[in-house]
Amino acid sequence: MSIDMGKSTNKGTAMMKFAHQFQPGVILEDEYVGWFFDDSVAQSLQENSLNIGVKPTDDAQKFQQVAYWYTILREKYGDEVIAAAIASGCKQLLLLGAGYDTRFFRIPAVRERAVATFEVDLPKTIDDKQKYLIEKLGHIPQRLTLIPLDFNHDDLSSLFRYGFDKTLATAYIWQGVSYYLPRESVSQVLDFIKLQMTPDSVLVFDCCSPLMTFKNDQVPGVVASIDKLTEIGEPYLFGMYGGEMKAWLEEKGFQGVEILQQDDLEEKILHKRTLPNNMWYSVVARA
Ligand SMILES: C[S@@+](CC[C@H](N)C(=O)[O-])C[C@H]1O[C@@H](n2cnc3c(N)ncnc32)[C@H](O)[C@@H]1O
Numbered sequence: 001m002s003i004d005m006g007k008s009t010n011k012g013t014a015m016m017k018f019a020h021q022f023q024p025g026v027i028l029e030d031e032y033v034g035w036f037f038d039d040s041v042a043q044s045l046q047e048n049s050l051n052i053g054v055k056p057t058d059d060a061q062k063f064q065q066v067a068y069w070y071t072i073l074r075e076k077y078g079d080e081v082i083a084a085a086i087a088s089g090c091k092q093l094l095l096l097g098a099g100y101d102t103r104f105f106r107i108p109a110v111r112e113r114a115v116a117t118f119e120v121d122l123p124k125t126i127d128d129k130q131k132y133l134i135e136k137l138g139h140i141p142q143r144l145t146l147i148p149l150d151f152n153h154d155d156l157s158s159l160f161r162y163g164f165d166k167t168l169a170t171a172y173i174w175q176g177v178s179y180y181l182p183r184e185s186v187s188q189v190l191d192f193i194k195l196q197m198t199p200d201s202v203l204v205f206d207c208c209s210p211l212m213t214f215k216n217d218q219v220p221g222v223v224a225s226i227d228k229l230t231e232i233g234e235p236y237l238f239g240m241y242g243g244e245m246k247a248w249l250e251e252k253g254f255q256g257v258e259i260l261q262q263d264d265l266e267e268k269i270l271h272k273r274t275l276p277n278n279m280w281y282s283v284v285a286r287a
Helices: 009-020 039-046 059-087 108-112 123-137 156-162 183-196 222-231 242-251 262-270
Strands: 092-096 116-121 144-148 170-174 202-208 255-261 280-286
Touching (some): 009 039, 009 059, 059 108, 059 202, 059 222, 059 280, 116 123, 116 156, 144 156, 156 183, 170 183, 242 255, 242 280, 255 262, 262 280
Parallel strands (some): 092 116, 092 170, 116 144, 170 202
Antiparallel strands (some): 202 280, 255 280
């Protein structure tokens, strides 16, 4: 990649979604993600500065291309789960570690069905996002609530003070976050979600294989990725194999647990299997 992916992972993932808008055969349309970047980034992405779709020249580039596709596929899959949940009566959307998520604006059913949307993230990110939205819209939309909270130190029950209603069918989305937290925090967040979920609620989150958390030769490019994440101060702290995750969630009382490795998502959405299946995976579970 010839441009800096950013100094934070939330800008990095948003940038992949923005880059996707300039690629042929867009599968995830997002006319809002550009709000969080200046024109020079758009210009550089237009020139395919991330080298998407070109033959990778080294393992680091190969890793970035897989990360790009995984980011797009998990987002698309999450959208589908949310849309299905809303169609069957879900009234709330809780985006945990939302970063620069644009689903409130992007998914038509969220607006059409007036789904109350709560976005949780660290105070600095919430503050930055608020500034971008106010700059763009002049205000924060009425049904969108931004909540500053740290999964490692704060009590998730503070959500209720912001109007989150645990009696409503809710789509819980926790995307791109679990691997940045210690196991204890991951466990606590999952327990909290399980405790709130009504039977018609759904949880979508993702995790990674332990192979993503230490330097090894089974995942090409993971060495450079670990160095980069350490440099920006957001190292991966947690990973668990898919089978173990399913058993852990069932032990916590979740039901209907489904694990989708990268190539399962690829098969589901793009009808082909080329991606490796030992890196990240998405999980769907119900109470
Ligand atoms: C890789 S980004 C993913 C953002 C978004 N969910 C997406 O998929 O594009 C990870 C997000 O988790 C947030 N995060 C990381 N650690 C957190 C913590 N301890 N408490 C709250 N949010 C956290 C980060 O600020 C960041 O926005």
